[in-house]
Amino acid sequence: MIRLSLRDLWGRKLRTALTMLAIVLGVAMIAGTYVITDQIDNGFHNIFEKAAVGTDVNITRKAAFSGSDVFSSGGALPVALLDQVRAVKGVADAAGTVEASGAVVVNGKSVSTGGAPTLVFSTAPPRFSQSKYIAGAAPARDGTVAINAKLATDKHLQVGDTIGLGTEQGQQQVVISGIFDFGNSTSIGGATLVATTVADAQRWYNQEGQYSAISVAAEPGVTPDTLAARLKTALPAYAEVKTSAQSVADNTKAVSDAIGNVLRTILLAFGGVAVIVGAFIIFNAFSITVAQRIREFAMLRSLGATRRQVLASVIGEAGALGLIASLLGIAAGIGIAKGINALFHAVGADIPTSGIALAPRTIVVSLVVGIGVALLAALAPALRATRVPPVAALHEGATLPPSVVSRYSPIIAAVAAVVGGVSLAAGMFVHGTTASRLFEMGLGAVLIFVAVAMVAKHVVRPLASVIGWPAARFAGSSGRLARENATRNPARTAATAAALMIGLAVVVFVAVFAQGFKTSFVSAVDRSVNAAIVVSGQSGGTIPDAALATVRAVPGVDQAAGVYSATTQINDGSTASMTGVDPVTFGPMWRFHWLKGGSDALLGKLTGGAALVEEQFAAKYNLSKGKSFVALGQTGTKQRFTVIGEFRDPTLLTGFTVSQNAFDRLVPSNQRDPFYIIASSSADPAQTEAAVATALKAFPTAKVQTKADYTASLKKQVDQLLTLIYALLAVSVIISVFGIVNTLVLSVYERTREIGMLRAIGTTRRQMRRIVRYESVITSIIGGILGTVLGVLFAYVVSTRLASQGITFSVPWGQLVVFLIVAGFVGVIAAVLPARRAARVNILDAIHYE
Amino acid sequence: MSDVRQQGIEIVPQACERPPSTPEPVVGAPAVVVARDLTRRYGTGDAAVDALGGVSIDLARGRFTAIMGPSGSGKSTLMHVLAGLDNPTSGAVWIDGVEITALKERQLTQLRRDKVGFIFQTFNLLPMLTAKENLVLPLTIAGTKLDEAWLATLVDAVALGDRLGHRPSELSGGQQQRVAIARALVSRPVVIFADEPTGNLDSKTGDEVLGLLRRSAGEFGQTIVMVTHDARAATVADRIVFLQDGRIELDCGRMSRDEIYDTIKSLEATSERGDGGPAR
Numbered sequence A: 001m002i003r004l005s006l007r008d009l010w011g012r013k014l015r016t017a018l019t020m021l022a023i024v025l026g027v028a029m030i031a032g033t034y035v036i037t038d039q040i041d042n043g044f045h046n047i048f049e050k051a052a053v054g055t056d057v058n059i060t061r062k063a064a065f066s067g068s069d070v071f072s073s074g075g076a077l078p079v080a081l082l083d084q085v086r087a088v089k090g091v092a093d094a095a096g097t098v099e100a101s102g103a104v105v106v107n108g109k110s111v112s113t114g115g116a117p118t119l120v121f122s123t124a125p126p127r128f129s130q131s132k133y134i135a136g137a138a139p140a141r142d143g144t145v146a147i148n149a150k151l152a153t154d155k156h157l158q159v160g161d162t163i164g165l166g167t168e169q170g171q172q173q174v175v176i177s178g179i180f181d182f183g184n185s186t187s188i189g190g191a192t193l194v195a196t197t198v199a200d201a202q203r204w205y206n207q208e209g210q211y212s213a214i215s216v217a218a219e220p221g222v223t224p225d226t227l228a229a230r231l232k233t234a235l236p237a238y239a240e241v242k243t244s245a246q247s248v249a250d251n252t253k254a255v256s257d258a259i260g261n262v263l264r265t266i267l268l269a270f271g272g273v274a275v276i277v278g279a280f281i282i283f284n285a286f287s288i289t290v291a292q293r294i295r296e297f298a299m300l301r302s303l304g305a306t307r308r309q310v311l312a313s314v315i316g317e318a319g320a321l322g323l324i325a326s327l328l329g330i331a332a333g334i335g336i337a338k339g340i341n342a343l344f345h346a347v348g349a350d351i352p353t354s355g356i357a358l359a360p361r362t363i364v365v366s367l368v369v370g371i372g373v374a375l376l377a378a379l380a381p382a383l384r385a386t387r388v389p390p391v392a393a394l395h396e397g398a399t400l401p402p403s404v405v406s407r408y409s410p411i412i413a414a415v416a417a418v419v420g421g422v423s424l425a426a427g428m429f430v431h432g433t434t435a436s437r438l439f440e441m442g443l444g445a446v447l448i449f450v451a452v453a454m455v456a457k458h459v460v461r462p463l464a465s466v467i468g469w470p471a472a473r474f475a476g477s478s479g480r481l482a483r484e485n486a487t488r489n490p491a492r493t494a495a496t497a498a499a500l501m502i503g504l505a506v507v508v509f510v511a512v513f514a515q516g517f518k519t520s521f522v523s524a525v526d527r528s529v530n531a532a533i534v535v536s537g538q539s540g541g542t543i544p545d546a547a548l549a550t551v552r553a554v555p556g557v558d559q560a561a562g563v564y565s566a567t568t569q570i571n572d573g574s575t576a577s578m579t580g581v582d583p584v585t586f587g588p589m590w591r592f593h594w595l596k597g598g599s600d601a602l603l604g605k606l607t608g609g610a611a612l613v614e615e616q617f618a619a620k621y622n623l624s625k626g627k628s629f630v631a632l633g634q635t636g637t638k639q640r641f642t643v644i645g646e647f648r649d650p651t652l653l654t655g656f657t658v659s660q661n662a663f664d665r666l667v668p669s670n671q672r673d674p675f676y677i678i679a680s681s682s683a684d685p686a687q688t689e690a691a692v693a694t695a696l697k698a699f700p701t702a703k704v705q706t707k708a709d710y711t712a713s714l715k716k717q718v719d720q721l722l723t724l725i726y727a728l729l730a731v732s733v734i735i736s737v738f739g740i741v742n743t744l745v746l747s748v749y750e751r752t753r754e755i756g757m758l759r760a761i762g763t764t765r766r767q768m769r770r771i772v773r774y775e776s777v778i779t780s781i782i783g784g785i786l787g788t789v790l791g792v793l794f795a796y797v798v799s800t801r802l803a804s805q806g807i808t809f810s811v812p813w814g815q816l817v818v819f820l821i822v823a824g825f826v827g828v829i830a831a832v833l834p835a836r837r838a839a840r841v842n843i844l845d846a847i848h849y850e
Numbered sequence B: 001m002s003d004v005r006q007q008g009i010e011i012v013p014q015a016c017e018r019p020p021s022t023p024e025p026v027v028g029a030p031a032v033v034v035a036r037d038l039t040r041r042y043g044t045g046d047a048a049v050d051a052l053g054g055v056s057i058d059l060a061r062g063r064f065t066a067i068m069g070p071s072g073s074g075k076s077t078l079m080h081v082l083a084g085l086d087n088p089t090s091g092a093v094w095i096d097g098v099e100i101t102a103l104k105e106r107q108l109t110q111l112r113r114d115k116v117g118f119i120f121q122t123f124n125l126l127p128m129l130t131a132k133e134n135l136v137l138p139l140t141i142a143g144t145k146l147d148e149a150w151l152a153t154l155v156d157a158v159a160l161g162d163r164l165g166h167r168p169s170e171l172s173g174g175q176q177q178r179v180a181i182a183r184a185l186v187s188r189p190v191v192i193f194a195d196e197p198t199g200n201l202d203s204k205t206g207d208e209v210l211g212l213l214r215r216s217a218g219e220f221g222q223t224i225v226m227v228t229h230d231a232r233a234a235t236v237a238d239r240i241v242f243l244q245d246g247r248i249e250l251d252c253g254r255m256s257r258d259e260i261y262d263t264i265k266s267l268e269a270t271s272e273r274g275d276g277g278p279a280r
């Protein structure tokens, strides 16, 4: 029996290929995601490992609490600690290093890094350093630096050249003393590396008398573990002592959590959408072929095949299909990963990679998903096949008995809808880990999709008659016939449309949600910021604090204020964002939305232990005017704050806002940099902008914009992200195109005789093509409409839920129309091949009775 | 061959004549379908089968012709070639003065639209359209205007009454076939080709269908060519052409059922005696 079904697979190559593609693409996304993220994880692991060579124990400052930052750190270590370390028995050598991020300026122009950081670090003695000098030597004198080979090659720099280095103290002119490779690579994942002397690094990056970390080497015979244990007892509690193996593992995990896992989750979600779309297509393909093979099944049954054998034959076919498709998917996934590597390489942002990493987990997950989906999707059609009675072999036009499922389908749909709704609601409203909530929301959405797909057959007829109206009206008989064809098997049309529906629903959801986000976030900036100029850091980073004084000194600038932000731990529980401002300068440039009778007068009282709280923060910790809370900063200092007022600002000043002094007490000195500087001016904004920009040349990471430009650039960022998301979702839409092609090809095959008859009575080939094309367009627009409605609905629910966080619900009508047009276009493309087949039907062959 | 013919002479019924090897050109051209020296060869080499071995025939306007013959004698092939559904290996066909064997696909479609009607054994109607919609389908496809009076006549003729709004699945086989006949008539084609229109029907419903075909020829002056196995069916035809091994064996006028049976028998006898038909 299985052999029979395998023969069948081979016999219908086109159908098999189309059905398989539905799985291949989804599995490829999943496999590709794992390969890429594993690669990134491994790449970073290699870097950390390389950097740790020669170091046995690593000492940093213990974080007061683990926050949301990638490497939460408690700031710097006092230089005196180094002597304490050296005094510990078993320490062969120890060196303190300073690390910071900066920027390089060549010929007056800031070097663009394509998003990768510019890491500045002080040189360490050779035993701790992985820098291999290919020209010159490590910086020995203050004012000299060494740079990595990639930067030197890219910018044609040589030993002896002078470059600018962006620091906390403004731009420094430095002379290149040497050029090095890090380990064997010219760069770390595209990052720019600058080595300075310890004294320079301390001075330039506000770390006078401090080290970021201390590297320790053990004497021969002393294991890192022993040494770490000794150091732990000998050193003060604030010192975080880790063996280098431990810190490599921790750092790898931190990066993995911040990049790999996040990326993995997001990409897997898109892969999941693709797989679900594929499932619908497989379900549909099997439903149709089972219906077409009804006489074959009946004949087998009449020859003595058991129901179980029939079931096994269909399921076996699905399993074989799933297996082959999964294997192809894995291969395609590796291909995708390679392609993306090449892409990154081409734009100069080498993600650190360690060759193609095909973990066993990747293969297992891909196979389980691919085969599982195929089996699951084919189960209902297979069960239906078992219900074909042997007598059906005798009937000319025998139809399938209604499936067991179909009798209960309203109930199943209702249950799926209810469970889906509950799961969605649970994900949105019940507290839990982000992962579990996302899972609940995803599951809810999938169940709702299934429910809608099941009931969709009831709306196919009315929708098709509306959508098909113009075709029937203006394209005459072709349009009419297409409309009739689309509605003659509503379940089939519904399942085909459902595949497109899912992809489009997610697209629409993202579009609507992004629109709301854009509107709310951008309008919040517009509303709150009452200043002409906005200075922001590079890729969401901070600006050196010294830049604030520079901005203030620019003629034409009336006032300037920095917006400082840090994470704190509230009442020994969860963390919240703390904003530090200078009330005198900041107040007039910020329009607070005061609640409960507050006014700008409150800013005058924002001193010492006073705090202004944002509505949500107040609600979360049950705070109101006069009540107090305790905040713990990364300096390890705890401070009790008393609420003096409440305001609403769910997007910008979340958490609580305190005076600059209070902020400084809780935040380590090397983290006290503003995220924004806003400046007011009574002069022409464009002129002031130009003046500020000139003044800030000394701070290459600072980006000066007028308020209007700044909001525009925010919008642009959201749009860029959207483009990326759309590209990922396009895969699902492409899969649904294959689904439509598949259904149409099968329908054309099924209707061969009808087509022959139509041709015999005078239908032209062109008309035949048109009939198929219109049917395809009607189907895809049904999917488009259902998807749009669902997507808007989901976006509405989620936006409403997030309304308190400032997300508004706003429908981008223009875009929705574009999506529907795209859906129609999808139909046109999907119809090309099936239409050609229909037009080629040979009349004689078609009417020849079997 | 001549031997066979001699033997056959005694049993040639009154109404029949042996076809001349080349028919005289019809003067005054009442013939709407003219075929000359049609051959149709399937396959090549040893496996080649000559389904038609040189058929010439003229079909006069308004006449109802039945094509009969044993299985594999080339009836369907002849009909397909006459209707332009298939190309002859050699020879030519004219419909309404147009040489259809020289036409391109596009022109053939146009010909089928305007001048030819078809009735098949099964699969005549589109399942998702009502009887009425099926009936007018050729006009809808061609985008031609509907002649209400003609339609009323046809609706009357199919005698479906209130069932015209029903879908084919709700109609009996005979009713479906009647709709198919009306559909073939609706565009007033020059000629209608029917391949075993009663093949799938019992004798009673078959009679209904034949009655309608007969009326179409009689009342509406419709030229009809019908391929059939069934002697009963052939009785309604004005002319019966017997094929044997891809050739016209006998060309007869109206015949009774018994005469047809006898003719078939005698033809079978001839066939058994000699060069049996091509293998099926």
Ligand SMILES: Nc1ncnc2c1ncn2[C@@H]1O[C@H](COP(=O)(O)OP(=O)(O)OP(=O)(O)O)[C@@H](O)[C@H]1O
Binding pocket: B042, B043, B049, B050, B051, B069, B070, B071, B072, B073, B074, B075, B076, B077, B078, B229, B278, B279, B280
């Ligand atoms: N497509 C084809 N390929 C090869 N041979 C064919 C093909 N179609 C018909 N034939 C052969 O041509 C001959 C005539 O076939 P045709 O279908 O015209 O016979 P028929 O008189 O209609 O028979 P029946 O009464 O069984 O329908 C037969 O021997 C048949 O096997």
Ligand SMILES: [Mg+2]
Binding pocket: B075, B076, B077
């Ligand atoms: Mg035949």
